[in-house]
Amino acid sequence: MILSRITDLVGHTHMMEIPVSNPNARLFLKLEKFNPGGSMKDRMAISMVDAAERDGLLRPGGTIVESSSGNTGIGLAIVAAERGYQFIAVVDHHASKDKLLTMRALGAQLHFVTGVYAENEVAVVERQETAARLGREIPGAVFMNQSDNPANPAGYADLADAICSEVGSNLRLYVSCAGTGGSITGVGRRLKKIDPKIHVIAVEPEGSIIFGNPPHPYYQSGTGTPGGDEVGKVMDYSVVDEGITVGDREAFATCRFIARRFGLLIGGSTGGALFRALERVNAPEFHGVAVCNVCDGGEKYLQSIFDDEWLSSRQLLTDQFTEFLTEAVTRRSWNASIEISAPSPLTLVRSVDRHEANISPH
Numbered sequence: 001m002i003l004s005r006i007t008d009l010v011g012h013t014h015m016m017e018i019p020v021s022n023p024n025a026r027l028f029l030k031l032e033k034f035n036p037g038g039s040m041k042d043r044m045a046i047s048m049v050d051a052a053e054r055d056g057l058l059r060p061g062g063t064i065v066e067s068s069s070g071n072t073g074i075g076l077a078i079v080a081a082e083r084g085y086q087f088i089a090v091v092d093h094h095a096s097k098d099k100l101l102t103m104r105a106l107g108a109q110l111h112f113v114t115g116v117y118a119e120n121e122v123a124v125v126e127r128q129e130t131a132a133r134l135g136r137e138i139p140g141a142v143f144m145n146q147s148d149n150p151a152n153p154a155g156y157a158d159l160a161d162a163i164c165s166e167v168g169s170n171l172r173l174y175v176s177c178a179g180t181g182g183s184i185t186g187v188g189r190r191l192k193k194i195d196p197k198i199h200v201i202a203v204e205p206e207g208s209i210i211f212g213n214p215p216h217p218y219y220q221s222g223t224g225t226p227g228g229d230e231v232g233k234v235m236d237y238s239v240v241d242e243g244i245t246v247g248d249r250e251a252f253a254t255c256r257f258i259a260r261r262f263g264l265l266i267g268g269s270t271g272g273a274l275f276r277a278l279e280r281v282n283a284p285e286f287h288g289v290a291v292c293n294v295c296d297g298g299e300k301y302l303q304s305i306f307d308d309e310w311l312s313s314r315q316l317l318t319d320q321f322t323e324f325l326t327e328a329v330t331r332r333s334w335n336a337s338i339e340i341s342a343p344s345p346l347t348l349v350r351s352v353d354r355h356e357a358n359i360s361p362h
């Protein structure tokens, strides 16, 4: 493939099978970490910039402003570099250092919030307020506001299409993370159109408030909605069948296990989603194909999730889940009836408007 620009790579991600012990199940990872910015968020960054241009908000030489834990910022930094915009990322200490350095390397201006926070506390409220203010104050600037921007979920319609055409009509379960809710909403909305029986599970960190659980700080980065913040308007609960939580220890243990067992580095939010996906697909009643989304890669967390000292000093290092994980990915036998059948009914609904952006009240 010869590219004329780096964003031509966005969306060209592969699917990888993980063996599971339930002979009636197949589990695939959608490797969104292989987008050029290293996460699924490249998709929505393009979608939001396209929408701002289309609406006449963003003009040549203008400035993009966004509050980001890193991945949205990296996606926007790439698009801004390519299209000649300035980009200001409003960030906090909770973002991984590698993500911040990547944004800076791509030409983004990092604007740190000034409040004092605990290490595992996300400063998302101050970030949002600051980004909104900068968007108002700087001439030619546009605050993208991913939590409330319909172009965020709209950017994931292609991801759902790709998943369905890759795994075919046996798809029964989709598991991914929820932060703003943009990706689970965008994919879920499309999957439900293709086949309402596909079960959609959103996984948030324990301590996140999206599904009504009590707030407390957490270390999984880029995902969840912390206490004090509001759940994004983009979150459409009607396309999510279940919202469940996962702890930092389960999430990080899964990342470390998958790295050593399969040579694949996944990020902490994906570790959590995959832990829960492995529980579900190995339940005796599960039959069919499941997909778990790899939202980003472990390369962004070498100094945290993959650093023994960092983990143990926070009581997050444990081998408590090794037995479960080892069992979960051990293929028992093979049920040939679980095939990857060719294109699902998806191809028939491909022309459905991808910019549909119904946001249900919540």
Ligand SMILES: Cc1ncc(COP(=O)(O)O)c(C=O)c1O
Pocket (backbone or CB within 6 Å): 039, 041, 069, 071, 072, 177, 178, 179, 180, 181, 182, 183, 184, 221, 222, 223, 224, 267, 269, 270, 295, 296
């Ligand atoms: C690593 C990671 N996981 C999960 C999410 C949550 O995605 P969404 O905001 O689409 O809900 C994000 C969002 O930034 C992310 O960067």
